[in-house]
Amino acid sequence: MSCPVVVPPPPETFAAVLEARRSRRRMRRAPLRQLINMLAYATAPRGRLEGDVFLRSRRPGPTAGAFHPIETVLVDWRGHPRVMRYDALSHRLELLAVSNVEPLRNFARACADMLPEAxxxxxxxxxHEARVTAAYEDPASLLWRDSGALSQTLFLAATAFGLAFCPLDILGREVIQAIGLPRDAVATGAVLLGRQR
Ligand SMILES: Cc1cc2nc3c(=O)[nH]c(=O)nc-3n(C[C@H](O)[C@H](O)[C@H](O)COP(=O)(O)O)c2cc1C
Known part of the structure; x- marks a missing residue:
């Protein structure tokens, strides 16, 4: 589905956002539209390389070679488990087919064990390692560094929108198993996001 027009966060100084950023481990579920709005604000392209076969773009977060090889997938498991991909290039949300629900249950359990109040x-x-391999000889470390940069960009954006955010020490491999992605897909991290409690 296509997503609504993005609403920026309330005006605030950069210093105030930077100082307010803290991992928050108590949270409630936030409406999907608020999460997508934050994700879009933090990751939607502000410029594109026209006619580029690699779809290189400029966004608020840095990325090696402007490839943006990290996809953000949302996972919601209360009631019916849902896995969604936010496509920053088209500003659309895709509901992904879950071919194996068991790994998702394991993922949900791991999240609940780590942050029981969230x-x-x-x-x-x-x-997607293949995207980076196209231009770099040593793509693996670039994926990890890109993932860290994306995580911090989202963390600051979530703070600016008053959302709770906490990185997790799991990678999220279970989600790749659940949606049956090809072998070049690498899970590089997971965070929990919600409304502050
Ligand atoms: C890669 C990474 C993994 C993390 N994993 C967890 C985790 O599993 N559980 C948790 O409660 N906090 C986790 N955190 C949050 C850190 O504990 C937190 O950033 C640190 O204590 C500093 O606190 P602050 O973020 O509030 O400044 C993680 C942070 C990072 C960057």
Whole structure:
């Protein structure tokens, strides 16, 4: 589905956002439109390389070679488990087919064990090594560094929107298994996101 027009965060100084950024482990679920609005604000392209076969773009976060090889996937498991991909290039949300629900249950359990007071939505970062291999000899480390840069950009954006955000020490491989992605997909991290409690 196509997503609504993005609403920027309330005006605030950069210093105030930077100082306010803290991992928040108590949260409630936030409406999907608020999460997508934050994701879009933080990751939608502000410029594109016209006619480029690699779809290189400029966004608020840095990325090696302007490739942006990390996809952001939202995982919600209360009620019916849902896995969604936010496509920053088209500003659309895709509902992905879950071919194996068991790994998602394991992922949900791991999140709940780590942050028992968080009822949030998970974001899982999935890197596509092939996109970076096209231009770099040593793509693996670039994916990890890109993932860290994306995580910090989202963390600051979530803070600016008053959302709760906490990185997790799991990678989110279970989500790749659940949606059956090809072998070049690499899970590079997961965070929980929600409304502050
Ligand atoms: C890669 C990474 C993994 C993390 N994993 C967890 C985690 O599993 N559980 C948790 O409660 N916090 C986790 N955190 C949050 C850190 O504990 C937190 O950033 C640190 O204590 C500093 O606190 P602050 O973010 O509030 O400044 C993680 C942070 C990063 C960057």
């Amino acid at each position: 009822q949030g939505t998970a974001l899982v970062f999935i890197g």
